[in-house]
Amino acid sequence: MTFGLLGPLAVAVDSVPQALPRAAVLRGLLGVLLLAEGERLSVGRLLELVWAGQADRVGRGAVHTGMSRLRGWLGGFGDESVVLESDAQGYRLVTGPGAVDLGRFRGFAADGDVAGAIGLRRGPVLAGLERVNREDPLVAAVEDEVRATVLALARAAQADGAARTAVPALTALAEEYPYDEPVQAALLELLAADGRAAEALRRFQALRRRLSEELGIEPGEQVQSVFLALLAHDREDARAVPGRSRVPSQLPRDIPDFTGRDEQVRLVLDALAAGRVPVIAGMGGIGKTALAVHSAHRAAVDYPDGRLYADLRGADETPADPAGVLAAFLRALGADPREIPASLEERSALYRTLLAGRRTLVLLDNAAGEQQIGPLLPGTPADPAGHGPDRPAVLVTSRAALTALPGSLLVDLHELDAPHARTLLRRILGDRRVAAEPVAAAQIVELCGGMPLAVRIAGARLAARPRWTLARLAHLLRDERRRLDELAAGNLAVRAGFAVGYARLPEPTRRTFRLLGLLDAPDFAPWVAAAVAGIPPERAERQLEELIDAQLLQETGTEPHLRYRFHDLVRLYAREHAEAADEPAARTAALGRAFGAWLWLAEQAADQVPGPCFAPIHGTAPRHPMPSGVAAALLDDPMAWFDAEQPALDASARQAAALRMVPVAWDLAACQEKYCDVRGLYDEWRTTHLAVLQACRSAGDGLGTAVLTRGLIEVTTWTTPADGSGTAVDLADGAQTMVALEERARHLRRLFEEVGEVRGAADALVLTAWSLVAQGRAQEALDAGHRALDLATAHDHPGGEARAHQIIAIAHGETDLDRTIEHLTETLRLARLIGNTRFEATAIQFLGAAHGRAGQVERGGELLLRSLAMARSLKDRYVEAFSLLYLATLYAATGDGRARETAEAALAIARRFDLGHHLAQALGILGELDLAAGDRASAVAHLEESVLVWRARGWRSFLAEALRALGRAYEAAGLPESAARVLTEARELSDVR
Structure with a gap:
């Protein structure tokens, strides 16, 4: 068998084309396995490659199923050289020598036969495979490799005076990648070298129209430069005006490896075209200047009368004086230095006069504020003359938003997403080095938090150390205490960018910044800042605004659910200062207040969530109450509160466990059980409980050990571990069997009895009964269920009574449907009594199934449809799925x-x-x-x-x-x-x- 990847996926046997698998998923799996060239791909990587955007909604079992079907399809050809192998680490496809065109392509290229390599290309890599994630490095690296080979062929042909021989291959590449400007520029140059300048000009005009109509942008600097060369004259000289013979061109060099930011570039160019002042704002190191310079170069062709640039040093202790900047601008515009006025006002007036009617672009970089910028504006947006075809334009960058600047448009800049950050690293280091260690490359950009400056520094360090592996730098960056030290190269340092904003804050706000940095929570609400700093909420909110203005904190969400987050590197900076400025006791107290506030609210919210009917058991960890008005507003919708806070609760429970603050850790974890059950967050439930349970055992906290063991038994009984392997989570002996469940349930009962918690022991008996039912030991299950019922009734545990009635009904099963329905009816009554709508839906569901089995089909169907509607209203996938199963059984x-x-x-x-x-x-x-x-x-x-x-x-x-x-x-x-x-x-x- 032979396979083709350099174009549409193709399979042939003895040169005879074969039909591909009908399922798009199988075609995608085959394609990416071939791209991997015999390297093993894990199940997680296959989900990323073939189910991109859906990986969080598709179970890992889908990969195993797809691979089984693909193995059967491949086996149908009877070619023993093609083997789909699998093991615990994943899957790999082994093929015969030279069976894949990509391997032959690389062989030709390595031998210097570029034309032979290009001859194998039939189109874009795996063209038409809709289930392949083309943003993934595995695919992108091959695309870039093929593209680079075609461009190399074009350069070689042009150098040899044989441009015509490369035109077909480059034309095909340009047609397939209509927005790839380096490819388009290379084709224009190649056509010009072949004496086809008119055709090149027509292609440029067509490209410009396409980019404008479809993307709303102009061609980039590289294409524009080729175009200007084709015109064979200097537009600036042609448009020169007497008295204005000097045409300034002060823009810094464009960023050769500029990556991403397509949407932001479009916003800047659109704003300039509309006569507005784009203000690019963001934290230090986020890439404001890079975006501004790149955008200015993109727009340069529209400003032939000059491009002015000034670094206003707004982040320095002494920002640039506008009068001095104006003097430099006036000289650049041709003013006689001896005639430049002395006062700021007169310089600004002369500056506006010289720019009037002149198509000049002014880039004001790193502005301190509106007052500094005012004298440097060529005119106001209200000036009608400012909107004509011959008008100056202004582009500003600043750490502050500068929303009071007349005619401004804010372009708020945040970190690069992972694919663009990896692309930036690849452009700094080269494709081969990054492609050789894709996992380490992904880890580096993740540890850099997508901050362009940090990625650039990491790339620079690796580029200066060609013998270093990417894995080595990734290992160094993982150490949080050293990460900011490692992100320094030459005169570039991430830490320096944060220091400017921090130095300008008042000390109370600095303290809140430092203490907030101690939290592991990915984001937090304003009340958390009040708790961690021990200050009133109103004061905390003012300080949060100061941190936002200093670009040390980011807003996320919208009112009334506004939240705040640190960039990962800013958090590390805050922690450095906390460890230097705040005593250990003060840091511990701050964390205790934050954890205590989360616990105080979570405990109240959990009481209102309709989850499992376990006995609500809490520990003695200190709570940090919130003001009554704040608490009432937060807990008006408990599920919405948990939706917002669950990631923070999860992180805080783990952090508290790691810091040996065990009582608050296990209580925070346990408070999330009902919410996680309703929302189907089983992996989060399982993994957090396991982490905190280990801390409980180490600390000898018997109550926490019992409560978390109960929760783990519940979640592992009904769900599958996230690795999709079917193996059990390690609670006792690692085997997820009902015999093991029985043993764990009996052990759980002993744990609760040892700490004197009888209600917990009743819950353990219900779990024991479930295990016995699953083993087919119905009478023993009935005995355990009745003992659980007696304990729950004697100790005022109505939830335990409801669960006991449920398992007794299930143990009776179809042998005594009257008793089954009787106990389920009592289950329903108790569920309604305690106001647990989730368990009420469960009781209705089981009752509907029992009526169906008893031949009361209409009544059974009615109850099941009611439980289904209740589950969907609660967004409870677990109960919804069970209701559907019982309905399907009834329908069948x-x-x-x-x-x-x-x-x-x-x-x-x-x-x-x-x-x-x-x-x-x-x-x-x-x-x-x-x-x-x-x-x-x-x-x-x-x-x-x-x-x-x-x-x-x-x-x-x-x-x-x-x-x-x-x-x-x-x-x-x-x-x-x-x-x-x-x-x-x-x-x-x-x-x-």
């Missing part, structure tokens, strides 16, 4: 055509949220539907996967049922030996009690 039993679409909806939710129990059930229902419809192959596929999931989960009774269904499917498919094997296993499972 009654021959209702809605069965399949309902089961598929449940399957989609299960895959997206890694709900293993729901996934296995949905697959089983679909397998049974396939079998009834005569689709034996699909039935086998669905049921095999269902068995695989049940086997990993260890639910014995469910596994036995799935095996029996699979046996029937095997028999229908004509596979008697396979059927006998699985049916024997099903009988053995059913016989073991």
Whole structure:
């Protein structure tokens, strides 16, 4: 088999083209595996490459399923040299020598046969594969490599006087990448070298129209330079006016590796074209000057009467004097130095006179404020003459927003996104070096926080040390205490940019800045600043505004949910100063106030969230109450409060655990359980509990250990770990089986009894009963359920009573449907009594399923539809999926055509949220539907996967049922030996009690 990547994906056998897989996902997987050239790709990388933008909604099981189908497709060709390998680290595709055109391309290029390499190219890499993420470095690096080879061919042909030989290849590349300006510029030069200047001019005009109409921008400096050379005359000299013979050109050199910021460049150019003053604002090192200089060069062709530039040194202790800047501008514009007026007002008037009617661009960089800029403006936006075709324009950069500047348009600059930050690093270091260590490159830009200056410094350090690996620098940057030291090269240093804003703050605001920097929370609300600093909320809000003005803090969200965040490097800077200026006791007290405020609010919010009916058990960690008015406003909608605060709560629980502030750590983690359950945040629940539980065990905190163990048992019983492997989270012995669950539940009961928490012991008995039901030990489950009910009733734990009635009903199952319905009815009554709408929906759901099994189809369907509506109103995917499963079962039993679409909806939710129990059930229902419809192959596929999931989960009774269904499917498919094997296993499972 041979494969083509340099163009549309192609597969051939003995030079005969073969049809590609019909599924877009399989085509995408095949394409990226071939691009990797035999390197192993993890499941996470495959999600990024093929499910870009959907990775957070697609379960990792989708990758395994896709790979299984792709392996079957490849195996159909019978080529033993093509092998799809898999192991715990991921997947790789092994092919025969020379089987992939990319390898042959590189071979030709390495031998100096550029024309031979280009001859293999049929179009853009993997053209037309919609499921491939073209922003990913794996794809982008190959695209850049091919592009560079075509450009090299063009340069060589032009140098050899044989431009015509390279025109076809470069023309094809230019047509495929119509917005790639270096490619377009190279084609214009090549056409001119071939004596086709008129064609080159026509192409330039077409390019300019396309960029203007489709993107709203003008061609960049490189294309403009080629255009001007083609015109073969100097526009500036042609437009010279007597008395104004000097045409200044003061712009700093354009940034050769300028990356990203397309939207911001467009905003700047549009503002200039409209006669407004774009003000590029942002923190130090964020790339304000780079954007301004690059935009000015892009716009330069429209300002043939000159380009003026001044660094106003607004970040220095002594900013530039406007009078001195005006003197330099006047000299540049041709004024006699002896006739320059002495006063600022007269200089400003002469400056405006010289610029009147003149198409000149003025770049005022690093401005301190509106007062400094005022005399340097050529005119006001209100001046009608300022909007004519011959008018000067002004572009400003500043750390301050300068929104009071007349006619201004704010262009607020933030960090680069990850793809553009990686591109910047690649342009500094070169494609090959970055492509050789893509993971380390990604880590470097992440540790730089997307700050262009930091990425540039990192790139400069690596460029000066060609023997260093990228992994070495990434390792150095991981040390937070050294990161700012490492981000310094030559006269560039990230720390220096922050020092300017910090030095200008009053000391109370500096203190709040330092203490806020101690928090690991990704963002925070204004009340957190009040808590951490121990000051009234009104004063905290004023200080936050001062920090924003100093570009040391960023706003996120909108009113009334305004929040604040540090850039990662600014946070490190704040911590450095906190450790230098604040005593350890003061730092600990500040963190304690912040954690205590979060806990005080989380405890109250959790009481109003309709999650699991566990006994609400809290510890003795200090709380930091908020003013009553603030608290009432925050907790008006508890779920909305948790939506905003959950990442901060999660980070704070982990941070408190790491700092050995164990009581507040486990209470913060436990307060999130009900919210995480309703929102389906199972990975967050699981991983945070594991981290904090370890701290509880180390500190000997028995109550925290019991509470978090209870929460972990709950989340791991019903969901699948995030790695999609089907292996259990390590709570006891690492095997997620119902036998292990039984052992853990009994251990949990002992933990609660040791600390005297009887309500917790009742919860543990309910978990024990669940494990016994799953093992098919119904009578023992009933005994455990009744003991749980007695304990909960005796100790005023109505939630525990509700859960006990539920598991008793489930243990009765279909053997005594009257009692099942009786206990579920009591479950529903108690759920309503305690006001837990989530558990009420669960009770209605189980009650609907029981009525359906009892032959009361109409009543069962009505209840299930009600539970489904309640789950959706709560945005509770867990209950929604279960309601869909029971509805699908009811529809299937009654021959209702809605069965399949309902089961598929449940399957989609299960895959997206890694709900293993729901996934296995949905697959089983679909397998049974396939079998009834005569689709034996699909039935086998669905049921095999269902068995695989049940086997990993260890639910014995469910596994036995799935095996029996699979046996029937095997028999229908004509596979008697396979059927006998699985049916024997099903009988053995059913016989073991």
